[in-house]
Amino acid sequence: MNRELKNQLLIFLTLFIALYIDSYLFSSAFQMLKPTFVLLTLIYWNMALPDRIGIMAALSFGIFVDLIEGSLLGFHGVPFVLITYLCQRFFYQFRVSPLWQQSFIVFFLFILYKQVFALDLSNTNQDITNLSDISFLFSSFLFALFSALIWSPLYLILRYYRRRWVKS
Amino acid sequence: MMRRREHKVSYLSGEAIFAIPAMKPSKVFLSLVFCTFLMLSDVYYESSSKIRGYAQDLFMPLGALVNVPVDLIASVPDSLRTRSQLKLSLEQAELENKKLKVINQFLEKVSKENEELNSLWSSTKLNFDNYSFARKRSISSNEFQPILTVDIGRKSDAGINDVLLSPSGMVGKLISLGLYSAEIMVLHDVRSSVPVITEKSKLHGNVRGSGVGRTGNIEYIKKTASYELGEKVYTSGIAGIFPEGIFVGEITSIEDLADSEFLKVEVSFMQTPFNQDFYLIYKNE
Numbered sequence A: 001m002n003r004e005l006k007n008q009l010l011i012f013l014t015l016f017i018a019l020y021i022d023s024y025l026f027s028s029a030f031q032m033l034k035p036t037f038v039l040l041t042l043i044y045w046n047m048a049l050p051d052r053i054g055i056m057a058a059l060s061f062g063i064f065v066d067l068i069e070g071s072l073l074g075f076h077g078v079p080f081v082l083i084t085y086l087c088q089r090f091f092y093q094f095r096v097s098p099l100w101q102q103s104f105i106v107f108f109l110f111i112l113y114k115q116v117f118a119l120d121l122s123n124t125n126q127d128i129t130n131l132s133d134i135s136f137l138f139s140s141f142l143f144a145l146f147s148a149l150i151w152s153p154l155y156l157i158l159r160y161y162r163r164r165w166v167k168s
Numbered sequence B: 001m002m003r004r005r006e007h008k009v010s011y012l013s014g015e016a017i018f019a020i021p022a023m024k025p026s027k028v029f030l031s032l033v034f035c036t037f038l039m040l041s042d043v044y045y046e047s048s049s050k051i052r053g054y055a056q057d058l059f060m061p062l063g064a065l066v067n068v069p070v071d072l073i074a075s076v077p078d079s080l081r082t083r084s085q086l087k088l089s090l091e092q093a094e095l096e097n098k099k100l101k102v103i104n105q106f107l108e109k110v111s112k113e114n115e116e117l118n119s120l121w122s123s124t125k126l127n128f129d130n131y132s133f134a135r136k137r138s139i140s141s142n143e144f145q146p147i148l149t150v151d152i153g154r155k156s157d158a159g160i161n162d163v164l165l166s167p168s169g170m171v172g173k174l175i176s177l178g179l180y181s182a183e184i185m186v187l188h189d190v191r192s193s194v195p196v197i198t199e200k201s202k203l204h205g206n207v208r209g210s211g212v213g214r215t216g217n218i219e220y221i222k223k224t225a226s227y228e229l230g231e232k233v234y235t236s237g238i239a240g241i242f243p244e245g246i247f248v249g250e251i252t253s254i255e256d257l258a259d260s261e262f263l264k265v266e267v268s269f270m271q272t273p274f275n276q277d278f279y280l281i282y283k284n285e
Helices: A003-022 A037-047 A055-069 A076-090 A090-096 A098-118 A134-164 B025-045 B050-057 B060-080 B085-121
Strands: B131-141 B147-154 B164-165 B167-177 B182-187 B193-198 B205-209 B218-221 B233-234 B246-256 B262-269 B278-284
Touching: A003 A037, A003 A055, A003 A134, A037 A055, A037 A076, A037 A090, A037 A098, A037 A134, A055 A076, A055 B025, A055 B050, A076 A090, A076 A098, A076 B025, A090 B025, B050 B060, B050 B167, B050 B182, B147 B167, B193 B246, B205 B262
Parallel strands: B167 B246
Antiparallel strands: B131 B147, B131 B278, B147 B182, B164 B167, B164 B278, B167 B182, B193 B205, B193 B233, B205 B218, B218 B262, B233 B246, B246 B262
16 A cells, blocks of 8 residues: 555554544533543644645544534634634644643643534523633533543553654 | 655755654645535535435444443353252242232233223323334534434334433424434423524524533513423424424523523423433324
């Protein structure tokens, strides 16, 4: 098989595994706080091999997540594309940072990502939430914290996988 | 073999600079426009509701795969057990069997009572053909718009807007349908609005969800309305989407806010989609 194609398939395999983990049903408390593994994996590949993954992958997996989560079609596509762009734009700075700094960046990215869910795109309820909603802020904080904590092990696993399987 | 886009040439030395070109902002812009177009078509024409159910059918093997690690972990202790341990567990199972036989004798009495109840049940106007079983598959992690996905039988005649019920009342309504799957908008969803009537004061209103772990609100209630705390709330059947008399929740708070022209009436939903595995789909006539 062509090496380029094989690499692409191996990258997409990790994204599909992340999608599988995302569709796993956890207990009620953790279900709303679990990290979005697809996005974390997408961030990793954008940082590690930015020329192997592009905007189409971000868009496609955003739509897959929309279909699994039952949200508006294109809803996850927007943050996925924006985060992909940011990662590709600053990947030189991002990938040389130590892991704790990367986790810190992931924390802030995921806090912002969580705020997208509070947007009332269907104009159903005038006051879904706002920044004074303590419970939403707290759940956003925990969500970002879990994502930041999971970043380091995920990074190490994916790096091992890349070095072992994805040949440049 | 070097690809054309993998390097630039230095103006000073004329040597190749190996840099990966950044993603073009125009591509990002086009993608965002495409996403916005998808969202707008979904908001105004519900364009995705027809394909969602079938997409869930496609993701069904993913749902089956989810159980693989759990089954594997469960099977590990069995494979590590010795012959004597297995013999012991067999003896325990035999003892359990004897207990069950005794319990069965009592059950015969219970089943007679059950028959009586069944005859009472059948004397009502409920049509059993309108019910079908559904099994929970997954719940989305969006706390404001949680979508419950359930497995339905291939021969199920469930349709859009059918009601999903649990033993503790209404769970939500069916919004998208596939061959084997259905998506449910639960009561907690901010898009959900259910016409209700209260048990004692017999006042009508619409209950709107506010997200998982939050109470719902009865909307646009005049300040002169006399609701009672703890009052039970049932579907009123108005608008014909939900059948009449299904339990929705209980009033937990009534506030008369000075800066609002309406009363703030909060309804606590007794049922949550998380702690239930099986549901009934009620086909509303």
